Amino acid sequence: MAREGLSRGDLLLLIAVLSAFGIATSAYLAYQWYEAASSSWCDIDAFFSCSTVRESPYAAIGGVPTAFLGVGGFAILFALAGAGLRGRDPIGPWSVDRWLLLFALIGAGAGMGLTLIEIFVIQAICILCVIGFALDLGILAAAVALARDRPAFPPTP
Amino acid sequence: MATKKCPVCDVAVKLENLERHVRNQHPRAAVEVDSLLTNEERKVTARSRPAALKLTRQGKQLIAILAVVVAAILILVIFNPFPNVPGIGETAPDFSVRTTTGSTIVLSSYRGTPVLLEFMDVDCPACGVEVPTLVALYANYSSSVRFLSIDVNFVGSADNDAKIGSWATSHGATWPYALDTTGGITRSYGVTATPTTFVLDADGIVRATLLPPNNSYSHFVSALSAAGA
Helix, strand or coil, rough: CCCCHHHHHHHHHHHHHHHEEEEEEEHHHHHHHHCCCCCCCCCCCCCCHHHHHHHHHHEEEEEEEHHHHHHHHHHHHHHHHHHHCCCCCEEEEEEEHHHHHHHHHHHHHHHHHHHHHHHHHHCCCCHHHHHHHHHHHHHHHHHEEEEEECCCCCCCC | CEECCCCCCCCCCCCHHHHHHHHHHHHCCCCCCCCCCCCCHHHHHHHCHHHCCCHHHHHHHHHHHHHHHHHHHHHHHHCCCCCCCCCCCCCCCCEEEEECCCCEEEHHEEEECCEEEECCCCCHHHHHHHHHHHHHHHHCCCCEEEEEECCCCCCCCCCCCHHHHHHHHHCCCCCCCCCCCCCCHHHHHCCCCCCCCECCCCCCCEEEECCCCCCCHHHHHHHHHHHCC
């Protein structure tokens, strides 16, 4: 993606759009955890099997679907991008860009961790989870592009 | 943060909010709203107002294309309009399902034994016609073939475990029955009519698909023979 062609507004809108898709994906995964306890879906074979991932102990923490973490994380990114688009900057001690970079890093890190668990521990891949991870990486790329050209802290008035 | 006292209620209000405050909170006050701020104060409010971010045409196009692509991928994955319907000689899609008695069956755990997998509906008359054949088959093959019936809930009132269990008992069917609660299994096998029965060999490969009228006892025996039973 050519940074030169995209304005700061474009990048913030891109993050907002990707986050919105992330919220939808994570919410659907959470819904599936509750509603599809006895059926298969997006199961292609033994490795690309959403059912296997959904029924693993990593699909929920204390009875709450792990996907809710994704809903929360993407919602924060969406809210931050929306705040940036509305010109609300900085937020607290940091600029919106820095907050976005922080949460994008957390999201991508969590997504990578869960993907590694899928591959090496559960030994099955959930395609929707991978899409969520890809959205995380897209948001991280946009957040890095945003932060690259801006100071980490807003100038002191 | 620059503030100014409201000439009506004497409360300190941010400069950028003062006109709106007077207009909304004191609509009947005899105050000229336009004269509340000096020119200098107006410049201050203009500076403090967040600048609208510009979107480029290229950026909007890129984001629109990306949104359409991501939406299309999600729709394809979630609704899967092109299910990998297993043909003869292909591996049957794996699934796990909760039976009407509460246990969980994973199809792949049946590997090593041929499987007779029936998609049916307790409200489907043709399924009631087929079940005596399956009962007779079960009497002769239960030691060498796994039987599993899945209610697809295509027709009639909503099916549930009790209804299916009662139906199976009344027909003398003693193998596991399960309800496909979301239709995921049914879609993955491309089942559009009931009864549809797949006969799988010990490796989980589909060896026959039987639908009425080709679902007589002899049809099943041939299919099970092809599956190595």
